[in-house]
Amino acid sequence: MLQKISSHEEYTNAFNESINNPNDFWGKVAHSFSWKKKWDKVFSGGFEKADYKWFEGGRLNITENCLDRYLESIGDKTAIIWEPNNPSEKNRQLTYRELHEEVCRFSNALEKTGVNKGDTVCLYMPMIPELAIAMLACARIGAIHSIVFGGFSAQSIADRIKDAECKWMITADGCFRGDKPLYLKKIVDEALEQCPSIQKSIVFNRSNFDCNMKPGRDLWWADIIKDCTTTHDSAIMESEDPLFILYTSGSTGKPKGVLHTIAGYMVYAAYTFLNVFQYKPEQIYWCTADIGWVTGHSYIVYGPLLNGATTLIYEGVPQFPDWGRWWDIIDKYKVNIFYTAPTAIRSLEAQGTNWLKRKSLLSLSVLGTVGEPINEEAWVWYFKNIGKENCPIVDTWWQTETGGILISSLAGITPTKPSYATLPLPGVEPIIVDANGNEIIEPIAEGNLCIRKSWPGQARTVYKDHKRFIQTYFTTYPGKYFTGDGCKRDSNGNYRITGRVDDVINVSGHRIGTAEVENAINEHSEVYESAVVGFPHAIKGQGIFAFVSCQPHPNDLILFKQEVLNIVAKIIGPFAKPDRIEIVSGLPKTRSGKIMRRILRKIAEGEFDKVGDVTTLLNPEVVEEIIKKVKT
Numbered sequence: 001m002l003q004k005i006s007s008h009e010e011y012t013n014a015f016n017e018s019i020n021n022p023n024d025f026w027g028k029v030a031h032s033f034s035w036k037k038k039w040d041k042v043f044s045g046g047f048e049k050a051d052y053k054w055f056e057g058g059r060l061n062i063t064e065n066c067l068d069r070y071l072e073s074i075g076d077k078t079a080i081i082w083e084p085n086n087p088s089e090k091n092r093q094l095t096y097r098e099l100h101e102e103v104c105r106f107s108n109a110l111e112k113t114g115v116n117k118g119d120t121v122c123l124y125m126p127m128i129p130e131l132a133i134a135m136l137a138c139a140r141i142g143a144i145h146s147i148v149f150g151g152f153s154a155q156s157i158a159d160r161i162k163d164a165e166c167k168w169m170i171t172a173d174g175c176f177r178g179d180k181p182l183y184l185k186k187i188v189d190e191a192l193e194q195c196p197s198i199q200k201s202i203v204f205n206r207s208n209f210d211c212n213m214k215p216g217r218d219l220w221w222a223d224i225i226k227d228c229t230t231t232h233d234s235a236i237m238e239s240e241d242p243l244f245i246l247y248t249s250g251s252t253g254k255p256k257g258v259l260h261t262i263a264g265y266m267v268y269a270a271y272t273f274l275n276v277f278q279y280k281p282e283q284i285y286w287c288t289a290d291i292g293w294v295t296g297h298s299y300i301v302y303g304p305l306l307n308g309a310t311t312l313i314y315e316g317v318p319q320f321p322d323w324g325r326w327w328d329i330i331d332k333y334k335v336n337i338f339y340t341a342p343t344a345i346r347s348l349e350a351q352g353t354n355w356l357k358r359k360s361l362l363s364l365s366v367l368g369t370v371g372e373p374i375n376e377e378a379w380v381w382y383f384k385n386i387g388k389e390n391c392p393i394v395d396t397w398w399q400t401e402t403g404g405i406l407i408s409s410l411a412g413i414t415p416t417k418p419s420y421a422t423l424p425l426p427g428v429e430p431i432i433v434d435a436n437g438n439e440i441i442e443p444i445a446e447g448n449l450c451i452r453k454s455w456p457g458q459a460r461t462v463y464k465d466h467k468r469f470i471q472t473y474f475t476t477y478p479g480k481y482f483t484g485d486g487c488k489r490d491s492n493g494n495y496r497i498t499g500r501v502d503d504v505i506n507v508s509g510h511r512i513g514t515a516e517v518e519n520a521i522n523e524h525s526e527v528y529e530s531a532v533v534g535f536p537h538a539i540k541g542q543g544i545f546a547f548v549s550c551q552p553h554p555n556d557l558i559l560f561k562q563e564v565l566n567i568v569a570k571i572i573g574p575f576a577k578p579d580r581i582e583i584v585s586g587l588p589k590t591r592s593g594k595i596m597r598r599i600l601r602k603i604a605e606g607e608f609d610k611v612g613d614v615t616t617l618l619n620p621e622v623v624e625e626i627i628k629k630v631k632t
């Protein structure tokens with residue numbers, strides 16, 4: 001069993017050991033897993049070439065660690081509780097034994113379909129147990145899963161399939177999110193028109209929606225598992241073999257396929273789950289994220305299952321059939337650990353406490369947040385109304401690239417402080433650098449957040465683009481991993497993450513690159529150019545503000561704005577639609593033609609007197625005009 005930190009003193013000792021003696025520290029942690037062959041070296045490589053490796057020479061299968069090793073001891077324990085979108089539909093529960101059987105059966109089905117070790121498989125699925133089963137089956141046979149969040153458009157799916165060179169697709173007919181149907185198969189069909197690399201597309205029948213099954217390409221899930229047995233010899237994988245690709249947005253260009261490898265990710269996801277949430281064997285754990293984002297990968301599927309935990313998967317939305325649904329689910333299953341995003345907390349807070357009447361919530365013992373900075377007001381509301389002032393809140397800071405949580409308190413073990421993620425986990429050495437790239441040694445500091453050394457869960461590369469990986473994360477501050485976040489440190493060493501310092505905006509916890517939205521908007525035939533920036537939004541954390549210059553000027557502004565929204569929804573997905581569009585005669589530019597986003601950011605934030613000196617601009621007059629427009 002993994003070692004659990006159970007006092008502040010143990011945390012300090014573990015942290016010190018992890019920094020002074022990382023190989024011993026992580027070697028000890030890794031020993032608690034099941035290996036076909038132990039590693040030769042705990043760690044090698046470094047940041048310069050981003051060639052770091054963990055547990056090299058080891059052989060294992062992550063699903064044996066999630067499932068097989070638990071069959072004897074806790075085979076009858078519930079692994080997954082599934083709560084459907086519609087509360088009157090029957091729920092499902094799968095024990096470790098049943099989940100193992102389903103994963104084995106689907107592994108056999110995948111192999112029979114022709115999926116090989118090393119192939120990439122694209123998944124576009126609702127929040128149903130089959131999504132977890134499909135990802136685990138990929139991992140079991142040594143295929144690489146690339147999950148695309150169900151809110152992405154056909155174009156985004158196609159881009160990801162092409163980039164990851166996927167040969168296989170796994171999807172479902174569709175599902176309901178609240179009372180809205182989502183026709184996943186139709187969206188996939190549109191995507192696949194552009195993707196001849198896809199050999200077979202496996203479709204799970206979730207909702208009995210009409211599906212146009214393309215002969216020779218589309219297969220029903222139920223048909224391919226029919227003759228498959230429920231035992232399967234898992235593929236023997238190398239520690240550094242790829243486990244999954246997950247696309248995430250950056251400052252420039254198209255989204256990056258962040259690649260994680262097996263052993264390091266496994267050790268890190270498991271260790272952080274156990275210690276941050278202080279999971280106890282009988283507890284019910286619920287993370288409300290979508291499995292299509294990294295939070296779902298690490299803390300709905302892998303982290304909990306690696307610890308033999310019971311993890312709840314909810315298919316629907318918080319407001320269906322009413323805003324009391326989440327609290328009903330907590331009471332129904334006596335959820336002990338609840339992990340969600342600040343944006344959700346703010347939306348629920350905005351509905352008032354009436355929805356909490358007649359809900360007990362007394363089963364809760366730990367609350368968590370992730371995805372964006374949590375403002376103090378939302379933190380206090382969560383603490384008082386949901387946790388009844390009895391549950392520690394773990395504010396967990398991490399990223400797709402980090403694989404698991406890097407900065408967070410350990411529930412009930414280390415102190416919390418509203419709006420602070422607080423202390424680094426063992427193995428993590430945060431550093432704050434100033435504008436010149438110098439490390440700030442003084443305890444109280446503010447600047448850009450970097451990490452000094454590798455930790456096992458760190459992403460290994462950007463798929464097929466190692467140069468871009470090095471360029472994005474390791475060149476801004478040579479020798480350090482640059483997170484893209486700004487942060488502050490207090491005199492006790494607590495970290496407060498203040499938000500992105502690059503051209504990435506965080507909308508309702510979704511990471512969106514401003515360049516992606518601009519590229520989509522620029523597809524409109526009347527758009528000459530555009531600039532997108534974030535602005536503070538009461539519920540979403542940040543909203544998307546688009547400044548658009550047109551040629552010719554559109555006649556019907558309402559229609560034009562609607563068309564822009566449609567284009568963004570079509571190219572990226574509905575969640576990336578701008579909250580505000582302002583049509584301007586030009587964008588502020590330097591004499592060399594660079595758009596001055598800093599000025600637009602200030603304007604979007606309503607800080608009109610802070611735009612600074614504009615006299616050196618190529619077109620200073622547009623600034624006044626834009627301010628006037630935004631003010632009215």
Ligand code: WTA
Nearest residue numbers: 370371372373395396397398399400497511
């Ligand atoms: C932000 C999500 C403040 C941050 C796991 C980071 C946070 C980006 C927090 C990564 C937090 C995540 N406090 N900000 N607790 N957690 N972030 O890749 O800006 O979707 O860089 O991973 O979310 O988003 P990603």
